[in-house]
Amino acid sequence: MMEEYKKAATLENEIESQVLDSILNERNIPHLITSYYDTAYDGLYQTQKGWGYISAPEAYVKEIQEIISSLREESNLPDALR
Secondary structure, three states, X not given: OOOOEEEEEEEOOHHXXXXXXXXXXXXXXXXXXXXXXXXXXXXXXHHHHOOEEEEEEHHHHHHHHXXXXXXXXXXXXXXXXX
């Protein structure tokens, strides 16, 4: 029986989704990343809703949110502080 997945966060862009996917795979955290891109609307929903979202079993949602928060803080640091 597969555990129910819950939306953990909205993703800002494809790069963020790729980095997050890599980190979660390294930590063996089950997750599913879904893009809002729709060819029929040529990405219209991505400009309104964000690039996409990540979902995971409830037990991992808080950890994923903390990882995303950390990634976003790092990306906002000036180059000299990285």
